Amino acid sequence: MFKITKKKVLAPKITRFSVEAPEVARSRKPGQFVVIRAEETSERVPLTIVDSDPDKGTIDLIIQDAGYSTHCISCLEVGDSLQDVLGPLGQPTHMEKFGTVVCVGGGVGTAVLFPIAKGLKEAGNYVITINGARNKELVILEDELRQVSDELIITTDDGSYGIKGFGTTVLQKLIDEGRKIDFVVAIGPTIMMKMVAEVTRPYKIPTIASLNAMMIDGTGMCGGCRVTVGDEVKFACVDGPEFDAHLVDFDEQIAKHHYYDHEQACQMEKIIAEAEQERS
Amino acid sequence: MAEEKRSRPPRQKKERIPRQEMPVRPPEERIQDFNEVALGFTEELALTEAKRCLQCPKHPCMEGCPVSVDIPGFIHLITEGDYIGAAQKIKETNLLPAVCGRVCPQEEQCEQVCVVGKIDQPVAIGRLERFVADYEREKGAVGIPQIAPATGKKVAVVGSGPAGITVAYELLQAGHEVTIYEALHKLGGVLVYGIPEFRLPKAIVAAEIDTIKHMGAEIKLDMLIGKTRTIDQLMEEDGFDAVFIGTGAGLPMFLNLPGENLNGISSANEFLTRVNLMKAYRDDYDTPVKVGKKVSVIGAGNVAMDAARSAKRVGGEDTEVSIVYRRARDQMPARAEEIHHAEEEGIIFNLLNNPIRFIGDDKHNVIQMECIKMELGEPDDSGRRRPVAIKGSEHIIDTDTVIVALGTTPRKFIAQTTPDLKTSKWGTFLVDEETGETTKKGVFAGGDIVTGSATVIKAMGAGRVAAKSIKEYLAG
Numbered sequence: 224m225f226k227i228t229k230k231k232v233l234a235p236k237i238t239r240f241s242v243e244a245p246e247v248a249r250s251r252k253p254g255q256f257v258v259i260r261a262e263e264t265s266e267r268v269p270l271t272i273v274d275s276d277p278d279k280g281t282i283d284l285i286i287q288d289a290g291y292s293t294h295c296i297s298c299l300e301v302g303d304s305l306q307d308v309l310g311p312l313g314q315p316t317h318m319e320k321f322g323t324v325v326c327v328g329g330g331v332g333t334a335v336l337f338p339i340a341k342g343l344k345e346a347g348n349y350v351i352t353i354n355g356a357r358n359k360e361l362v363i364l365e366d367e368l369r370q371v372s373d374e375l376i377i378t379t380d381d382g383s384y385g386i387k388g389f390g391t392t393v394l395q396k397l398i399d400e401g402r403k404i405d406f407v408v409a410i411g412p413t414i415m416m417k418m419v420a421e422v423t424r425p426y427k428i429p430t431i432a433s434l435n436a437m438m439i440d441g442t443g444m445c446g447g448c449r450v451t452v453g454d455e456v457k458f459a460c461v462d463g464p465e466f467d468a469h470l471v472d473f474d475e476q477i478a479k480h481h482y483y484d485h486e487q488a489c490q491m492e493k494i495i496a497e498a499e500q501e502r503s
Numbered sequence: 504m505a506e507e508k509r510s511r512p513p514r515q516k517k518e519r520i521p522r523q524e525m526p527v528r529p530p531e532e533r534i535q536d537f538n539e540v541a542l543g544f545t546e547e548l549a550l551t552e553a554k555r556c557l558q559c560p561k562h563p564c565m566e567g568c569p570v571s572v573d574i575p576g577f578i579h580l581i582t583e584g585d586y587i588g589a590a591q592k593i594k595e596t597n598l599l600p601a602v603c604g605r606v607c608p609q610e611e612q613c614e615q616v617c618v619v620g621k622i623d624q625p626v627a628i629g630r631l632e633r634f635v636a637d638y639e640r641e642k643g644a645v646g647i648p649q650i651a652p653a654t655g656k657k658v659a660v661v662g663s664g665p666a667g668i669t670v671a672y673e674l675l676q677a678g679h680e681v682t683i684y685e686a687l688h689k690l691g692g693v694l695v696y697g698i699p700e701f702r703l704p705k706a707i708v709a710a711e712i713d714t715i716k717h718m719g720a721e722i723k724l725d726m727l728i729g730k731t732r733t734i735d736q737l738m739e740e741d742g743f744d745a746v747f748i749g750t751g752a753g754l755p756m757f758l759n760l761p762g763e764n765l766n767g768i769s770s771a772n773e774f775l776t777r778v779n780l781m782k783a784y785r786d787d788y789d790t791p792v793k794v795g796k797k798v799s800v801i802g803a804g805n806v807a808m809d810a811a812r813s814a815k816r817v818g819g820e821d822t823e824v825s826i827v828y829r830r831a832r833d834q835m836p837a838r839a840e841e842i843h844h845a846e847e848e849g850i851i852f853n854l855l856n857n858p859i860r861f862i863g864d865d866k867h868n869v870i871q872m873e874c875i876k877m878e879l880g881e882p883d884d885s886g887r888r889r890p891v892a893i894k895g896s897e898h899i900i901d902t903d904t905v906i907v908a909l910g911t912t913p914r915k916f917i918a919q920t921t922p923d924l925k926t927s928k929w930g931t932f933l934v935d936e937e938t939g940e941t942t943k944k945g946v947f948a949g950g951d952i953v954t955g956s957a958t959v960i961k962a963m964g965a966g967r968v969a970a971k972s973i974k975e976y977l978a979g
Contacts, residue, residue, distance in 0.1 A: 246731050260688055266781070266789045292789055307688045309725040439781065439790070442686050442727055443914045444696075444753040445773035449764050456757065456764060461914070475764055478867030482766040486791035
C-alpha cells in the first residue's frame with residue numbers, strides 16, 4: 224500500500240498528492256510516469272511524476288478530476304493509501320543543452336511540464352515557459368515554474384490573468400519577434416499539442432509532445448497506447464510518452480480519447496446517483 | 504496334459520472401461536456467465552478412470568510430463584481412495600496441479616504416450632490431476648511441503664508466472680530465501696491476466712500460489728525490474744546470490760496493416776487483461792471493456808479461442824464472433840478441446856481468409872475489414888502448407904470489434920538495462936538449455952522469455968531445470 228502523506232487542492236478539480244513510494248522516488252527521472260490503482264476494483268490510471276523526494280521516499284502526483292476514476296482518486300485524503308503505484312515507467316526526457324527552450328503547458332499538462340522544465344533548466348538551457356489555463360483560477364504551479372524558468376508567461380483563455388489567448392499565440396509571437404528558439408516542449412490537451420506542432424513546423428524547430436495515451440498495464444503488454452509516429456507505430460508506455468510532435472498523428476489520439484466516452488458517462492451517472500442517495 | 508489344458512476355463516477377457524467423460528456445462532447456459540465451463544470429475548468418475556491405468560512398469564507418461572509428475576503413483580493412490588495423498592504426490596514436483604489439470608495440453612504430453620492409448624483412448628491423466636487437486640483444496644487439506652534448514656542464500660525471482668512460481672517453490676523447499684518481483688498488482692502472470700475465468704478460475708490460481716507465501720516467500724508487487732530496480736542492483740545492492748528471470752513474452756504482435764490503430768482494434772492481451780485481470784465483465788469493477796455486434800478475432804491459437812469466447816460472453820447472445828485465420832482448420836494451433844468448446848458456443852470459423860486493411864468511420868472507429876481469400880500451397884519452414892492469397896478474391900467484411908491474437912514477444916526492460924545479458928534477434932534470452940543459465944553469472948532464465956510464447960507447463964518445466972541449477976550454483 225502506498226500512503227498519501229500530503230494533499231493540496233491547487234485549483235478547482237486539480238489536486239496535488241504526495242505519496243509514499245520509496246523505490247519510485249529513488250529511481251524516477253523527469254518525464255516518467257507511474258500507473259496507479261486506488262483500490263481493488265479501480266482502473267489502472269497513468270499519471271506523470273511531478274516531483275520526488277528520495278529522502279522522504281515520496282513522489283508527487285497531480286490529478287485532474289475529469290471522470291469517474293480520477294474523481295475517486297481526487298476524493299482520497301491524507302492517511303489514505305493507494306492500492307498500487309507502479310513505476311517509474313516510460314522513457315525519461317532527453318536532457319541536453321539545446322540553448323533556448325520554450326516549454327508550453329496547457330491545463331493540467333503543466334503538471335507534466337514542470338519536472339521537464341526543471342530538468343532542462345538544470346541542463347543549462349535558457350527556459351521560457353508559457354503556462355496556459357482556461358482562467359485565473361485554473362493556473363497551477365506558477366511559483367514553481369517561475370523558479371525554474373528564465374521567463375514565465377501566463378496565458379488565460381478569458382484574459383482573467385496574464386495574457387488573453389492561447390499558448391500558441393505567445394509562441395508564434397516569440398518566433399515573429401525573431402527570438403532564436405532551439406527546442407520546444409508541448410504538454411497539455413492533445414489539440415493544444417497539435418496546434419503547437421503546427422506553429423513550429425514551418426520553422427523546423429524541434430518539438431516534442433508528451434502524450435496522455437490510454438493504457439492498462441503501462442509496461443508494453445496491452446498495446447492500448449499505440450500511437451502513429453511518422454510511418455511507425457509506437458507504444459506510448461515504453462517508447463514514449465514523449466515523441467517528435469511533428470510526426471505524431473494527433474487526430475488519431477484525439478479519436479482514441481473518445482472511444483470510452485459512453486462508459487465514462489455511465490460511470491459518472493453512478494457518482495451522481497450515489498451522491499444524491501447520500502444527500503437524501 | 505492336453506486334457507488339463509482344455510479343461511481350463513476360457514480366459515476371461517477383462518471388460519475394458521471406456522475413458523470417462525468430464526461433465527461440462529451446456530453451451531447455451533455457460534455463455535451467459537464467466538463461471539467455469541468444465542465441471543471436473545466426480546469421485547465415482549475419478550475412481551473408474553483411475554482403474555484404467557495399467558500401472559505399467561515403463562510409465563512413459565512421466566517422460567511425457569515436462570515436470571515429471573509421478574503419474575502412476577498418484578493414480579494408484581486414487582484407486583486406494585487416498586485423494587489427498589494423490590494431490591501431495593503430484594505436488595512433489597508440481598505446485599500447480601489444479602492449474603495444470605485444467606490448461607495443460609495433455610494430449611500432446613503425458614496422454615499422448617500413455618500405453619493404454621495404444622489400443623484405446625489414453626487414461627484421462629489431466630482430469631484426474633484436476634480432481635485430486637480440487638478435492639484437496641475443497642477439503643481444506645492443502646499443506647506446505649517440508650522445508651530444508653535455512654541456507655542463508657537469497658534468490659530473486661523476477662516475474663510470478665508459471666516459471667517463476669515453480670522456481671520459487673523449489674528453492675523455498677531447499678531452504679533458500681526467495682523474493683518474488685511482479686510488475687502487475689497480482690501474482691500469476693498469464694494465469695491471471697491471460698487465461699479466462701471460465702477456463703481457469705482465479706480463486707483456484709490464487710489458492711495454489713498462496714502456498715509459496717505460506718512457505719515464506721517475500722512478495723513484491725508493482726515492481727518492474729529493469730525500471731524500478733535493475734538486475735545489477737538486485738545483485739550488487741540488495742544482496743541476492745542468484746536471480747531467476749521468468750518475465751515471459753508480454754509484447755503483443757500486430758499485423759502492421761493500414762488502419763490497425765482505429766478504435767475498436769486491440770490486442771488479445773489488452774482485451775483479455777481488461778476482462779481477466781481488471782474484471783471488466785463485472786459491474787463492481789471500474790475498468791471498461793467494449794464489444795460490438797460483429798467481432799473478428801485474428802488468429803487461431805489458444806489465446807484467440809480465449810478472446811473469442813470471452814467476447815461472446817461480454818457481448819451477449821446477439822454478438823457474432825468470428826475467428827479469422829489465414830490457414831485451414833487442420834493447421835489451427837489451438838487445442839482441439841478449445842476449438843470444440845468455441846464451436847459449441849457459436850463462434851464462427853472464417854478460415855483461409857486474411858485481413859489486408861481496416862476501414863474506419865468519421866469517428867475513427869473500425870467498421871469494416873478488407874480480407875483476401877487464401878489457399879494452401881507448398882509446405883513452409885514450419886511444415887505446414889503455406890497459405891497463398893487468391894488473386895482477385897478481396898472482399899469486405901463488416902466488423903466493429905477486432906481482436907488481434909497473433910502471439911507475443913519478450914519485452915526489453917531487463918535486456919536494455921543489463922548489458923551482459925545476451926539475447927537473440929527475437930529478444931529472447933540466450934541460455935544453456937541444460938541449466939537455464941544466462942550469459943551473466945548467477946542469472947538464470949526460463950519460460951517464454953527464453954522460448955518465445957509457449958505453454959504454462961513448458962515454462963514450469965524450464966523453471967524446474969533452472970531451480971536445479973540454481974541449487975547447484977548456490978551450493979558450489
